[in-house]
Amino acid sequence: MPYLYIISGCNGAGKTTASYTILPEMLGCKEFVNSDEIAKGLSPFNADNIAVAVEASRIMYRRIRELVAANKTFALETTLASRSIAKLLQNAQEKGYYVTLLYFWLNTPDLAVERVRNRVASGGHNVTExxxxxxxxxxxxxxxxxxxxxxxxxxxxxNSLSPMEVIAKGFKNGKREIYNPVVYNKLETYE
Incomplete structure (x- = not known):
């Protein structure tokens, strides 16, 4: 059975950093589709440019379609801010994929903004506040x-502090384990 891993969370949550350890070492996943990394490959000094980002997204979705057609295990990175990958996940499941979502949460949007600023100061890509x-x-x-x-x-x-804390986990059938109910309830009703 092929696996599709969704590495998700807000900007600055540590998705890419975690992916480079979690995917190959813990999950045995060698395919990682990340539009930010694709954009850097297209234009290393201008990866934040809208045209570059659009082309990177186009390449990302093409690669995802190729991997699904080949029944390959892979991971992708997303903020989940868009609803666009939902249909992709459902299509993958229809083809026999087991879809796992890992969500890296930060406890405030201010921390996310700060982490992005720190990333930019270290030479990483920017995202507007x-x-x-x-x-x-x-x-x-x-x-x-x-x-x-x-x-x-x-x-x-x-992932606000190190080491990260598991808040909750669950399955499509509704079974779930909540380790931090205060945070989980806050997230579930977040506006």
């Missing part, structure tokens, strides 16, 4: 309203 804040909220809302119900397995972790 307004976009970080919009995606922070939309990602949490879509996580609960759209993505948790369709994923076979999901896990939410608090």
């Amino acid at each position: 307004s976009t970080v804040r919009r995606r922070y909220t939309a990602g949490i809302q879509n996580l609960f309203q759209l993505y948790i119900p369709i994923c076979d397995y999901w896990m939410i972790t608090d």
Whole structure:
């Protein structure tokens, strides 16, 4: 059975950093589709340019279609701020994929903004503050309203501090384990 891993969370949550350890070492996944990394490959000094980002997204979706058609295990990275990958996940499941979602949460949008600023200061890619804040909220809302119900397995972790803390995990059948009910309830009702 092929696996599709969704590495998700707001900008600055540590998705890419975690992916380079979790995917190959813990999950044995060698295919990682990440539009930010594709954009860097297209234009290393201008990866934040809208035209570059659009082309990177186009390449990302083409690669995802290729991997699904070949029945390959792979991972992709997303903020979940868009509803666009929901249909992709469902199509993959129809082809026999087991979809696992890992969500890296930060406890405030301010922390997300700060982490993006730190990343830029270290030479990483920028995301505007307004976009970080919009995606922070939309990602949490879509996580609960759209993505948790369709994923076979999901896990939410608090990556605000080190070491990260598992908040909750669950399955498509509704079975779930909540380790931090205060945070989980806050997220489930986040506006």
